[in-house]
Amino acid sequence: MEERLDLIRIEALSALEPVDDEKSLENWQVKYLGRSSQLMEIFKALGTLSKEEKPIVGRTANQVKVALEAASGEKENLINQRRIDQVLEGEKIDVTLPGRRTISGSIHPTTQTLREIYRVFGDMGFQIYRSREVETDEFNFQLLNFPPHHPARDMQDTFFITSKQDRGDDPLLLRTHTSPGQIHAMLEHTKKYPEDPPPIRIILPGMCYRYEQITSRSEIQFNQVEGLAVGKGITFGDLKGTLSNFARRMFGQEAKTRFRASHFPFTEPSAEMDVGCFLCGGDGCSVCKGAGWLEILGCGMVHPTVLENGGFDPEVYSGFAFGMGPERITMMRHHIEDIRYFWANDLRFLDQF
Amino acid sequence: MKVPISWLKEYVEITLPIEELAYKLTLAGLEVEEIRYVGLPQPGEKQQATKISGFSWNPEEIVIGEVREVMPHPDADRLVLCRLDDGKQEHTVLTGAPNLFPYLEKGELDPPLKVAYAREGATIIDAYNESKDMALTTLKRKKIRGVDSYSMACSERELGISEEHEGIILLDQDAPTGQALAEYMGDAVLDIAITPNIARAASILGVAREVAAITGGKLILPSLEPVMEGNPIKGRVSIEIKDPELNPRFVLGLIENVEKKSSPYWVQRRLKLAGIRPIDCVVDATNYTMLEIGEPLHAFDYDVLLERAGGKPPRIITRRAKSGETLTTLDDVERKLDDFTVLVTDQSGPLSLAGVMGGADSEVGEKTKNVLLEGASWNYVNIRRTVSAQGLPSEAAYRFERGVHPAIASQGVQRCLEWMRKWTGGVVAQGLVDEYPLPPFETRVKLTPGDIERWLGISLSAVEIGELLKKLDFEVTIKKDELVVGTPPHRLDIGEGMVGKADLMEEIARVYGYDRIPETNLADELPLQAGNRALELEDKIRDKLAGIGLQEIVTYRITSPEAELRVFPPDQSSPELDYLELANPISSDKTVMRRSMLASLLEIVEKNRRNRERIALFEIGSEFFPNGENKHPVEEKLKLAIALTGVRTHLSWQCADRELMDFYDLKGLIEELLADLHLGNVSYTPDTATSFHPGKCARIEKDGKYLGIMGEIHPKVKGNYKLAEAPLTAAILDMETLLNEVDDLFEVESIPAQPPVLEDLALVVDDDVPAQTVQLLIVQTGGKTLAEVKLFDVYRGKQLGEGKKSLAYSLVYQHPEKTLTDKEVASIRGSIVKRLEKELGAQLRSW
Numbered sequence A: 001m002e003e004r005l006d007l008i009r010i011e012a013l014s015a016l017e018p019v020d021d022e023k024s025l026e027n028w029q030v031k032y033l034g035r036s037s038q039l040m041e042i043f044k045a046l047g048t049l050s051k052e053e054k055p056i057v058g059r060t061a062n063q064v065k066v067a068l069e070a071a072s073g074e075k076e077n078l079i080n081q082r083r084i085d086q087v088l089e090g091e092k093i094d095v096t097l098p099g100r101r102t103i104s105g106s107i108h109p110t111t112q113t114l115r116e117i118y119r120v121f122g123d124m125g126f127q128i129y130r131s132r133e134v135e136t137d138e139f140n141f142q143l144l145n146f147p148p149h150h151p152a153r154d155m156q157d158t159f160f161i162t163s164k165q166d167r168g169d170d171p172l173l174l175r176t177h178t179s180p181g182q183i184h185a186m187l188e189h190t191k192k193y194p195e196d197p198p199p200i201r202i203i204l205p206g207m208c209y210r211y212e213q214i215t216s217r218s219e220i221q222f223n224q225v226e227g228l229a230v231g232k233g234i235t236f237g238d239l240k241g242t243l244s245n246f247a248r249r250m251f252g253q254e255a256k257t258r259f260r261a262s263h264f265p266f267t268e269p270s271a272e273m274d275v276g277c278f279l280c281g282g283d284g285c286s287v288c289k290g291a292g293w294l295e296i297l298g299c300g301m302v303h304p305t306v307l308e309n310g311g312f313d314p315e316v317y318s319g320f321a322f323g324m325g326p327e328r329i330t331m332m333r334h335h336i337e338d339i340r341y342f343w344a345n346d347l348r349f350l351d352q353f
Numbered sequence B: 001m002k003v004p005i006s007w008l009k010e011y012v013e014i015t016l017p018i019e020e021l022a023y024k025l026t027l028a029g030l031e032v033e034e035i036r037y038v039g040l041p042q043p044g045e046k047q048q049a050t051k052i053s054g055f056s057w058n059p060e061e062i063v064i065g066e067v068r069e070v071m072p073h074p075d076a077d078r079l080v081l082c083r084l085d086d087g088k089q090e091h092t093v094l095t096g097a098p099n100l101f102p103y104l105e106k107g108e109l110d111p112p113l114k115v116a117y118a119r120e121g122a123t124i125i126d127a128y129n130e131s132k133d134m135a136l137t138t139l140k141r142k143k144i145r146g147v148d149s150y151s152m153a154c155s156e157r158e159l160g161i162s163e164e165h166e167g168i169i170l171l172d173q174d175a176p177t178g179q180a181l182a183e184y185m186g187d188a189v190l191d192i193a194i195t196p197n198i199a200r201a202a203s204i205l206g207v208a209r210e211v212a213a214i215t216g217g218k219l220i221l222p223s224l225e226p227v228m229e230g231n232p233i234k235g236r237v238s239i240e241i242k243d244p245e246l247n248p249r250f251v252l253g254l255i256e257n258v259e260k261k262s263s264p265y266w267v268q269r270r271l272k273l274a275g276i277r278p279i280d281c282v283v284d285a286t287n288y289t290m291l292e293i294g295e296p297l298h299a300f301d302y303d304v305l306l307e308r309a310g311g312k313p314p315r316i317i318t319r320r321a322k323s324g325e326t327l328t329t330l331d332d333v334e335r336k337l338d339d340f341t342v343l344v345t346d347q348s349g350p351l352s353l354a355g356v357m358g359g360a361d362s363e364v365g366e367k368t369k370n371v372l373l374e375g376a377s378w379n380y381v382n383i384r385r386t387v388s389a390q391g392l393p394s395e396a397a398y399r400f401e402r403g404v405h406p407a408i409a410s411q412g413v414q415r416c417l418e419w420m421r422k423w424t425g426g427v428v429a430q431g432l433v434d435e436y437p438l439p440p441f442e443t444r445v446k447l448t449p450g451d452i453e454r455w456l457g458i459s460l461s462a463v464e465i466g467e468l469l470k471k472l473d474f475e476v477t478i479k480k481d482e483l484v485v486g487t488p489p490h491r492l493d494i495g496e497g498m499v500g501k502a503d504l505m506e507e508i509a510r511v512y513g514y515d516r517i518p519e520t521n522l523a524d525e526l527p528l529q530a531g532n533r534a535l536e537l538e539d540k541i542r543d544k545l546a547g548i549g550l551q552e553i554v555t556y557r558i559t560s561p562e563a564e565l566r567v568f569p570p571d572q573s574s575p576e577l578d579y580l581e582l583a584n585p586i587s588s589d590k591t592v593m594r595r596s597m598l599a600s601l602l603e604i605v606e607k608n609r610r611n612r613e614r615i616a617l618f619e620i621g622s623e624f625f626p627n628g629e630n631k632h633p634v635e636e637k638l639k640l641a642i643a644l645t646g647v648r649t650h651l652s653w654q655c656a657d658r659e660l661m662d663f664y665d666l667k668g669l670i671e672e673l674l675a676d677l678h679l680g681n682v683s684y685t686p687d688t689a690t691s692f693h694p695g696k697c698a699r700i701e702k703d704g705k706y707l708g709i710m711g712e713i714h715p716k717v718k719g720n721y722k723l724a725e726a727p728l729t730a731a732i733l734d735m736e737t738l739l740n741e742v743d744d745l746f747e748v749e750s751i752p753a754q755p756p757v758l759e760d761l762a763l764v765v766d767d768d769v770p771a772q773t774v775q776l777l778i779v780q781t782g783g784k785t786l787a788e789v790k791l792f793d794v795y796r797g798k799q800l801g802e803g804k805k806s807l808a809y810s811l812v813y814q815h816p817e818k819t820l821t822d823k824e825v826a827s828i829r830g831s832i833v834k835r836l837e838k839e840l841g842a843q844l845r846s847w
């Protein structure tokens, strides 16, 4: 009996070998595990066996059954996997076709640069302060140490606003820089804290206007970001450190800076900060016009007269201020040749940001 | 300021290469914008951050030659042949230079003419190439009208000195024949930008002082002692100054028997390199001296003044112009004078516009024999006002309006008289007539090392500070630890007190070197961190709108009333709008500040129409309005403007929604934006606004507060623009209201534990019942248990009957604690339906 069971097992397993589809697996199952299979016949005939034979044969028959069922299950699994493979083969798509995109717009390049500037100075504790675009001569010039008819006014050709009343030496005008905000901010601050005012650290962004012919290099309207730090013991060294840190954050850790003496009526000493050209590494290229340096911003120690006009005692307080053009910085970083692109709003330009 | 290096070297020792000098000057605030080489060899590859241009003369090829004889060309009237010695041998040189014709057929010239000779094979500038600036050419042997030509005598243009090409250069007699021209007069011109605080450097001597301070090179001061051998000037002219505030000093000198001829060539060359056209030796001497030491000078014809005074000694009076007074200046323009204009006059009337331009009557001319020379000092504010009122910039005014120290007035007269004596052969009258009623205030600034440390962040001893200041000729005395600093008599830019300290600290930092001041980090207390909520909200809006498919733009805020009127239908009478007007507009399309962001936006839509089939834009910016009397004269209102037109999605290979966007696309965007800002209770009420379609316009409100307006642009307004057929929609929202209404601290509900009950509800109502009303009633009646109501279908059809529509809503019932039973849901639904029936005459269609 046991020999027979062994034969059944061998035969069944070898018959299972070539089976490779569901149909033949089903046939095999009927033939070797079905109700009228030889194995089942043996189970049915167990009762006829002697008391001694019965458990032995029974156990062996069961082992065969388990073995065959396991083999069958394995086979079934194999066939199923193969079927999935076959289906997948038919589902092949062209992965080079374009994807379904949602429509999205973008933020104007100037805004993007402004945000980067905000972030860098924000990390250094500078808060953002905004003020009006239509100013008075007093705030745009006089309180910033440009007396009427001062030659430094030549550097800032101004749009004036007609006024119904005669305003004398204090006409309305479009601000030529965001510096009037420095005075507004300092006066608000020193009015709030008349005794021993705490320090100020702000940046002042916004649209400014100059009377200039519109060309690829100059615009009548442009953004400016100014900064102002006033406190006790702020030095020209702090100015250099803060702005060099800014340059490294903005233009890469390798960025080199250089401070050149310059002149602005509202700072003294005044300087221009140049950054080593990040496009050519200082060897000279078309963006830096062969100089290897890019003019990034003007800066200086706040002029004592300006501190005083803001309500600070210059014998106790000191501070620095700086100003830069986000459009110009954007132009350098993206190699934009024409500043008129910024307000022309051609979507073929804006789409690229 | 154009500074020829050869000239600069007369006043200061320079050992540095030119590019290095330029770099140091630039760092010290005298920005060298360009170095133009005129003969000297240019640096190699590695240059120092300065723009370089110009032309260098090869010392082997371009030398000083002497023309010994000028002979006719056998075959051409307009050419001559020169017998020329280049120091090695004689050549026959062909030229058409008109300034050689006077020497034609004069035999052997004694002395010979000194010229700039370019040998065979020399490279010079091609003077005939108009297409390119500084195209070069090489001299080759060829036959011109039967005569061999292989070399030439050069013009200034051919050597890059000036544009002059009428004749060849005729050098001064002392030019050594055979010497390389570059060695004799090779030069390089530094073009320096002079900022207002360095006005004192608007002269060669002024720049030399800076060079000396910065490089340590020795300063060489010019001699100011003219040879005076004529009759004394005293008693031959007098001066009266009416207002010393406007005219602190006035100095006169006299030179007689001048011969008006050309200046020596070296003078002409320097003037040209500095950008001034040579005229004759008298005028050239005034210009040369002005460039040299910074004092603008004016030359009068003394005989004209004598005549006007009836033969008596003229009396020169400086005063303000009287009302209605006029003066014809030497450019032959009759000028009406303002009452602030200062004049130099005599007893017969105005002679010149003080410090700006001379008058035609007393100008030195062809016949002038005796020259009265004026050196004066004027109030710079006044000069500036005159220059801008008369539209008359000049080299003299450029200096006076930036401030010239009165001490230089007499130095200028003395120096100029000596040049005139040398170049005109005249005799200088002994002495000067000098009125000096108002010397400048002598500042004495007290300064300590503590000040320097506090302001600059460097610690220097009093002695070290003193040494730095002395390099710039400051007078320094040190008492203990305090410096008392006096200003040298050529500067007007040092103030008093704290301002004076700052002025000096700038000078100390410049001479010490900005690059040597160490970088430090802000060490003072961190100020209050207040943030900027308005800007943060704006940025949130920008991010949201860009994220849902809109492009941010930034437009011109200066516009014209015509551009603004385009947002009104053409058949309406134009509204009378009060604009903020520019007093000095730059062009006719930019004359006022905008009142309407919509106009700016529609212009940009129009501009882009050919390039995009979907246009979705927004801008956050200001509108400007003149204000009533009592407030600030100008109101600036920050607005958010949106415009939308074209197809809903871009063309794609599948599933593209190519329908045109309409009112509801715009409304959806606004709803999404406001939802993102957690702004609830927003209502949209039908409205009419001039620029919008009367049936497709809504006022947006939050709790009854006006937020903005939105709608489809009125077809008549759209007709004012070149736009495609597609509907154009736009919205203008008020940023200030938005900022006030947004609450950053919105509440979040907890996730319900029980499953919701979902059902749909369709109702038939009259067509004119606004959907917002229906929805509001459902929400109110449903109460807290009705968690969500969404309209998902609007249907009109025959079976509903005329003037009816069906609205289908999807409802979500949700109780926070328990599972709702069918009965409870039915009861809520019942009351909703009942209320809609009662208040709106609605009929339940299905649920």
Ligand SMILES: [Zn+2]
Binding pocket: A277, A278, A279, A280, A281, A282, A283, A284, A285, A286, A287, A288, A289, A290, A292, A293
């Ligand atoms: Zn570069």
